[in-house]
Amino acid sequence: MYFFKLICERLQKIGGKKMSKHLKGLIVLLLAVLVLAACGGDGSSESNANGDDTSGEEQITINVFQGKVEIKDQFEAMVEVYEEENPNVNIEFVAVGGGSDYIGSLKTRFSSGDEPEIFSIAGPTEAEQFKDYLADLSDTESAQLAFEGTLDSVRDGDAVLGLPYNLExxxxxxxxxxxxxxxxxxxxxxxxxxxxxxxxxxxxxxxxxxxxxxxxxxxxxxxxxxxxxxxxxxxxxxxxxxxxxxxxxxxxxxxxxxxxxxxxxxxxxxxxxxxxxxxxxxxxxxxxxxxxxxxxxxxxxxxxxxxxxxxxxxxxxxxxxxxxxxxxxxxxGVPNYWGVNKNKDEATVQAAKDFLDWMNTSEVGKETVTSEFNFIPAYEGYSADMINDPISKEIFRYSEAGETxxxxxxxxxxxxxxxxxxxxxxxxxxxxxxxxxxxxxxxxxxxxxxx
Amino acid sequence: MKNKDLSFWLFLTPVLLALAIVVFIPLIIGTYYSFTDWNGLTVTKFVGFEHYLNILKDETFIDALKFTTLFSIVAVILLNIIGLGLAILVTQKLKSSNFLRTIFFMPNLIGGLILGFIWQFVFINVFGEIGQSLGIPSLQGWLSTTNTGFWGLVILTIWQMSGYIMIIYIAYLQNIPNELNEAADIDGASSLQRFRHITFPLVAPAFTVSMFLTLSNAFKIYDQNLSLTEGGPFGSTQMVAMDIVRTAYTRNQLAYGQAKAVIFFIIIAVIALSQVYYNKKREVDL
Missing domain, CATH: 3.40.190.10 (Periplasmic binding protein-like II)
Structure with missing residues (x-):
């Protein structure tokens, strides 16, 4: 702060008495901003250094941003298994919800440039809003396996912009x-x-x-x-x-x-x-x-x-x-869809798709989705026995039979x-x-x- | 006076910065957004006054504004009467006055959301039970009609805020010199006359503070509204703040909601400033 004062006095001498009060105030303000900005700069460079320690192979980080707080722990446990199988993929899970406004937070993330790789959207309104960010997922295995009609609300021509979370x-x-x-x-x-x-x-x-x-x-x-x-x-x-x-x-x-x-x-x-x-x-x-x-x-x-x-x-x-x-x-119906951000490089987009496929089709994924998340699966390849609660079981039977x-x-x-x-x-x-x-x-x- | 030198600005900088970051800059950006088709992500075009013209035709907003205005008028009057009443009560020479002060102030320490849920229980279950067992139909079905929703909100707000207003009045009441009251007493003034001609003019400055506080608070109520009635039944107890939030986030019309917010800001600023100006003129200096 002493250094600060010195600069100000120096400036005052240069400006002499002609310098108006407002100008002085302005200079002080500018200096303060500079000091603050310098502090901020330190922080960000540090975090960059942390992300750099890769071990040979190219590391892919996938940020998952979604609104179900209640599945956080279960999701992270499942991710650990996936990361062991695929050591080059690092998945970070963020859940916003339980009273806070998910879609508002998502928009903030996008406008601040800190875009997640996988995020959730609900229905055609949000799919249209985020259209510029959503990759076509029609080539994924999940899209082939999804129950008829569940992809309707995220279709854009031939493209599929999202994959169903579950059925409700x-x-x-x-x-x-x-x-x-x-x-x-x-x-x-x-x-x-x-x-x-x-x-x-x-x-x-x-x-x-x-x-x-x-x-x-x-x-x-x-x-x-x-x-x-x-x-x-x-x-x-x-x-x-x-x-x-x-x-x-x-x-x-x-x-x-x-x-x-x-x-x-x-x-x-x-x-x-x-x-x-x-x-x-x-x-x-x-x-x-x-x-x-x-x-x-x-x-x-x-x-x-x-x-x-x-x-x-x-x-x-x-x-x-x-x-x-x-x-x-x-x-x-389907309350939420997984979307993949298409503004990332190809390898990352592919890794995100692979992860979603793994979650919906692998044994570990299926097990977690049904018995840990308590989801009613929206995909073929599951059986009603995998579902815990009686209501979900009945609902799954109705959808399997197409009686919906x-x-x-x-x-x-x-x-x-x-x-x-x-x-x-x-x-x-x-x-x-x-x-x-x-x-x-x-x-x-x-x-x-x-x- | 040379008090506006460099150190003056230096000490002011942190406050100015904070104000600029959290108040002035968002206000300017927000006003800008209200003239565009901003959807929370991108601005594609400038729409001029379109949103503002739509607001004039927006029945929900106008209904909400009417409801809020009526609510504020009733709340401000009752809050000040009850706040002053409580203050006079606890400045009497009572043994329990400190205890009473604490009790009256306590509701203010509970958050609005929780208060809303507590009172929802009181209005629906407690009132309902009492009404049922005593056979008073007017105590049943509270909050399911517009009228009971309105009075429910008024009661909740008064219960929460009158303790705070009481504290302000206490401060002014205790500043009234005893000699004035004693002299008037000797001259044969009744207690009503003493209140009318001594106490009342001398606590006038407190009216400025507390009316300003109550009016702007009553206008801006959101959490109590949300947890007590949620705007219902059929949106008839929806206040302006809630309408703005719903427009922006539920209906996803962020720019339009922003335009409503700008109008809301102007209304509150005008009320608050004119009231301060008017009350300042009436104050009596000691």
Missing amino acids: GYGYIYNKEIFENAGVDASSIMTYEDLENAFSTIDSQKDDLGIVAVNALGAKERWIIGAHLANAYLAPEFNNNILEAYNADTVTFERGDELKRMLDLQVEYSVQPTLNIDYSQQVEQYFSLGQVAVIQQGNWIYPSVEQMDPDLAQNLGILPIPVEGLEGKLPV IGWVFNGFPSNSWGDLLGEFMQEYIADGLEWEDVLTNATEKWEEGRN
Whole structure:
């Protein structure tokens, strides 16, 4: 700091009294910036030196950047095995999520120039945004093995811009014990009428069964009604193809009446007021504690149920949401895709592809993906026995048999049209909006989002 | 006065630098982005005032602004009344006054997110149970309507912030010289008259500070909003800050969200500055 002062005094002498106060301030500022910049420079040169100690063969570093925090330890353990088999590849795993904004962090990484080699994207909106960075993966083994339809949302002509993480599915998850006690045979429920009968049978024995209501509708969460429930009735309109939804200029709600009927049914037999029930209340407070018999949810609730009641977790089943003409089909989709950065050199891109293939097709990879990550595989070559939990097993069987309804909600306009539809549906539940207005308002918003 | 020499700037440099890096530069860059089609990664073209014109037609933003304004007005009035009330209470000669001060200030130490979840439990479960067992329907189904959502937010904010406002008022109340009150007492002034003509004018500076604090805080609320109502039911309790976050990150319209943020910034700056100016004129100097 003394050195600093000296320079300033020297400068002051040169400038004499003519130097204005502002100029002085400016010079001080500039000097401070220089000092700071010099400190910063030291740090970066050091880290460069660290990365240099290669042992003969060319070292390839692959940074994996993605949003699932819960698989971090398991992923790193799997990576260790891979690194032993391929000593020239070094894989660094970064997980951003669990409350922090993944896609925002990813954009920051890209705009700062520190681009990861492998990163995750969700659906066609993000695939389009990152199109300039995504390599074509159609030549990978994984792409050949992926279930039909799972690559739809990341196709760009002949190119495949991502590989599915896993499958997820939702429907009516039910408590087998309560269904048995009520004398309802779940396997016979196919149509809407079957479901209605089952609900009213259970409802009539509420007190004997020790439940407060048949189901708990988490209407506070806009995605439960606006994205998931609505998807079952919107997907047929777009031929179960997410890209078709993504490119559609409007939505006609061909099955709007069916959607209304199902929403009404769920509201009628739910714990009240439904607008107060959020995800955690629905899953933990009502379902896991055995206060309701059934909820509209997906396989992702398994860990929470298991934590609260391991016996119940083993005793769960899933029923499809009945859609006329498509009974017995479960809405199954891909929540996330692995993408490979194409702005890296060829060897690195190839190494990244090889790693993804290894993860999806090797024995170690398959084992980790199914039993450690608890993923439902989106690829051929797995068997249902490899999957731990009962809901995921059933979902895998549905997808293997092709008995599925597609997920189109990631192709909704600007990614959040489902939230808007959910808000209109909430208003309908609160008696503030007629059903026709729900549909017209939602259609209007869809068209707005497409312009 | 030669206090603005070199050392003056030297000492100021770290602060100026920090301010420039975290406030001024982002503000300038952000304003620039609001005139472009920035998507978080790249800027391809300059769109001029397009985003700003769209905001004028954006119902969600205008609804959020109305809701926030109404909320702020109610919150500021109630916060200052209750804050001053608590301050007067704990400056009385009570044995428990130190204890009470601690208790009243305590909610301020809890983060907004957690408070939101605690109050969500209180409003939905505790209120619901009480309402059910006493047969009061108005206590049931809180937060599932717009009105109860609004008052839920007001109650939460008051509970959290009134202790802080109380501390500010205490500082000013304790600065009032005893002689004034004693003299007025001898002259036969009632306690109400003493409050109206002595206490009130002398704590006027505290109004400046606390109204500024409460108003800008009430306007900027985000975490309490997020954890208590999440904007629901049907987005009717969504405040401006939440609308901006949702526009930018959920709907992925980063530049448009940035334009909303610029407007939000201007509104807060205008309110805050005009209020400081107005209150300064009314203050009584001792």
